[in-house]
Amino acid sequence: MDYSSSPPGSGPVTERGERTRRKLIRAAETELGEKGFYKASISSITQRAGVAQGTFYLYYRSKEEIFRALVEHMNRGMRHHLSVAIAEAQTRLEAERLGLESFMRFCREHAHLYRIVMEAQFVDPEMHQWFFRTLADGYAKRLEAAQQRGEIRSGDPHAQALALIGIAFFMGQRDWIWEQPPTDAESLATAMAIIESGLSPLSPQK
Structure with missing residues (x-):
């Protein structure tokens, strides 16, 4: 993932400082993604990043803070x-199909996140x-607009958003957490x- 857009953190505001911060955040993504939060360590993050352990604290106060930075970066990037x-997309239903396919690709490329x-x-x-x-709130606004255009059925757009997010995230969980066979075209077609x-x-009732 492109880390040129800085996740939360501090540190020297210089080109060199930014390069170091990107090294730390990439290393944390791999360390935390592979080992999980409780088994990961700051020393391992800095070893992966190739920087001194003390350097970490110029940018992040704790393992918790860099963890939150990664969650926020996943949110923004996705x-x-x-x-x-x-x-x-010409219609909301087309957007749903393109979005689901894109989400599965994104998660495949960023399984650690x-x-x-x-x-x-x-x-x-x-x-x-x-x-x-934040995902549901933004999603609900787009669904509400689609309802007003008559593209999708009326109803609570926030409930619709949560249901759609649930479908996507559980499909991703099957692939990258449960390690089941990858989602194929038939699976995507079934979900759609x-x-x-x-x-x-x-349809109007007769």
């Missing part, structure tokens, strides 16, 4: 990735809630059939 993916977000529910419940709340059935406008 939302940007999905926005680009659905930009050319996916695991970190999932673990956040135990490590930092407030950050975990923030991650999904459920989504289309749930969102398509109801």
